[in-house]
Amino acid sequence: MVAVAPAMPPAAKPAVVPSSPNFSCGPCKKHPGWSPDNLKNAVLGRSHRGKLGKDRLKRAIDETKALLELPDDYIVAIMAASDTGAVEAALWSLLGPRPVDVFAWESFGKDWVTDCLKQLTPLDARSFIAPFGQLPDLHQADFTHDVVFTWNGTTAGVIVPDGDWIPDNRQGLTICDATSSALAVPMPWRKLDVITYSWQKVLGGEAQHGILILSPRAVERLESHKPAWPVPKIFRMTKEGKLNKAIFEGETINTPSMLCVEDALSAMAWARSVGGAAGLAARTQANFKALADWVANTPWIDFLCQDAAVRSPTSVCLTLAGPDWTHVSAEDQAAFCKKIVALLEKEGVAYDINSYRDAPPGFRIWCGSTVEAADLAILTQWMGWAYATCRAEMKAAA
Ligand SMILES: Cc1ncc(COP(=O)(O)O)c(C=O)c1O
Incomplete structure (x- = not known):
C-alpha cells in the first residue's frame, strides 16, 4: 500500500507559552517589570495645578525631551484625547495659510485625509493615498505646501524609511503622526515641524493623553496665523495671538489623569534602563x-x-x-x-x-x-x- 503524504506535516503542539500573550498593536504590552506598585507616587486626589501635580507633569515633559533626544528648541505638551487629540489640535490650529498635501496608506492616515479634505473647509488640500501594504510616492510632496503624514502606518505595516525626501529649506510645515514609530525607530526630528504620539503604543503606557511636539517654525505659524474655522478649547495653544507657553511647561489645557502620567513616567524610567x-x-x-x-x-x-x-x-x-x-x-x-x-x-x-x-x-x-x-x-x-x-x-x- 502506498502511503499518502499529508498536505501539511502536522506541527507538534509547543510545550511552552510566551511569558506574556499581549501582542496587541495598541494599547500595547506594558513594559517588563510593570506593576501597579509603579504608580504609588501618583499625585491622586490633588489638583494637577498645585505644585506637586505641576512638577509631575513638567517632569513627564522634560523626560520626554531627554528620551527622544529632541533638539533644544523643540517644545512638548501633554494633550487630551491621545494621539488623535494631538494630531487634530495641530491640524485645527496650524493649517490654512498654505495648500496642504496629505499622504495616507492605512486607516489612521486616511482619518487625517478626511480632516483636511472634508472637515477643515475651505482648505486647499490634496491627498496621495496608497493601498494597504504600499507607500505612496512621497516625492510628490510640494514643500511650498504643508505636508501631513503618518510615519508608521500601524494598520498596514508600512513605514517611512527616512527623512531624506524632506528638504531642510522647506517653506511649509511637516506634520507627522508618529504614534507607532517615535521611540521605536530613529526619527529625523529637524525634518519634522509637528510630531505627535500617544503613550499607549511604543511605551506601553495608557491611552487618552497625547504628546505634541512643535518646532520653532510651527510655533511661528501658531503665532502668525488665525484659523478660518472655530478651534475648540481643547485644541487652543495660543492666548491673544501668542503661544500659551504654560501648556508646554505642564499646565495642561484641561484635567489630565495623574495616574496615566505616573504610568508614563514609569515607562520612561524603564526605557532609560534599557538604553x-x-x-x-x-x-x-x-x-x-x-x-x-x-x-x-x-x-x-x-x-x-x-x-x-x-x-x-x-x-x-x-x-x-x-x-x-x-x-x-x-x-x-x-x-x-x-x-x-x-x-x-x-x-x-x-x-x-x-x-x-x-x-x-x-x-x-x-x-x-x-x-x-x-x-x-x-x-x-x-x-x-x-x-x-x-x-x-x-x-x-x-
Ligand atoms: C498611526 C496612528 N495614528 C493614530 C492612532 C490613534 O491613536 P489614539 O487612539 O492613541 O488616538 C493610531 C492608533 O493605533 C495609529 O496607529
Whole structure:
C-alpha cells in the first residue's frame, strides 16, 4: 500500500507559552517589570495645578525631551484625547495659510485625509493615498505646501524609511503622526515641524493623553496665523495671538489623569534602563527579526508589505501566502485567520493579533520594545501549530 503524504506535516503542539500573550498593536504590552506598585507616587486626589501635580507633569515633559533626544528648541505638551487629540489640535490650529498635501496608506492616515479634505473647509488640500501594504510616492510632496503624514502606518505595516525626501529649506510645515514609530525607530526630528504620539503604543503606557511636539517654525505659524474655522478649547495653544507657553511647561489645557502620567513616567524610567531611544530601537529590531526569520522559512505566510525597505518593524502585518491561498477569497481567508487567532487566544498564547478591521485579512503582531524577542519566537512555533490544526480541520470539513 502506498502511503499518502499529508498536505501539511502536522506541527507538534509547543510545550511552552510566551511569558506574556499581549501582542496587541495598541494599547500595547506594558513594559517588563510593570506593576501597579509603579504608580504609588501618583499625585491622586490633588489638583494637577498645585505644585506637586505641576512638577509631575513638567517632569513627564522634560523626560520626554531627554528620551527622544529632541533638539533644544523643540517644545512638548501633554494633550487630551491621545494621539488623535494631538494630531487634530495641530491640524485645527496650524493649517490654512498654505495648500496642504496629505499622504495616507492605512486607516489612521486616511482619518487625517478626511480632516483636511472634508472637515477643515475651505482648505486647499490634496491627498496621495496608497493601498494597504504600499507607500505612496512621497516625492510628490510640494514643500511650498504643508505636508501631513503618518510615519508608521500601524494598520498596514508600512513605514517611512527616512527623512531624506524632506528638504531642510522647506517653506511649509511637516506634520507627522508618529504614534507607532517615535521611540521605536530613529526619527529625523529637524525634518519634522509637528510630531505627535500617544503613550499607549511604543511605551506601553495608557491611552487618552497625547504628546505634541512643535518646532520653532510651527510655533511661528501658531503665532502668525488665525484659523478660518472655530478651534475648540481643547485644541487652543495660543492666548491673544501668542503661544500659551504654560501648556508646554505642564499646565495642561484641561484635567489630565495623574495616574496615566505616573504610568508614563514609569515607562520612561524603564526605557532609560534599557538604553534610552537607541536601546528601544535595538529591542524593536531584535523583535522584528524573530518574526522575519520565521516568515523567511514559512511558505504559508508573508508580509503584507512586499518592499523590505518600507516594512514596519513595529506593527508587523502578515498575510496568508503560497499556492494554497491564491484562489481563496478574502472572506474565506479572513475566516481562516480568525480561527487561528481564536485558537491562540484560547490557548493563552496570543491576544489581539488579528489584522485591523479595514485591512486585508491576516495577522498584526506588535514587535515594539515592551515585547520580548523570546516570546515572539515562541509565538511563531504556536502559529505553525495553529495553522496545521486549522488546516486539518478545514480539510476534514471539506
Ligand atoms: C498611526 C496612528 N495614528 C493614530 C492612532 C490613534 O491613536 P489614539 O487612539 O492613541 O488616538 C493610531 C492608533 O493605533 C495609529 O496607529
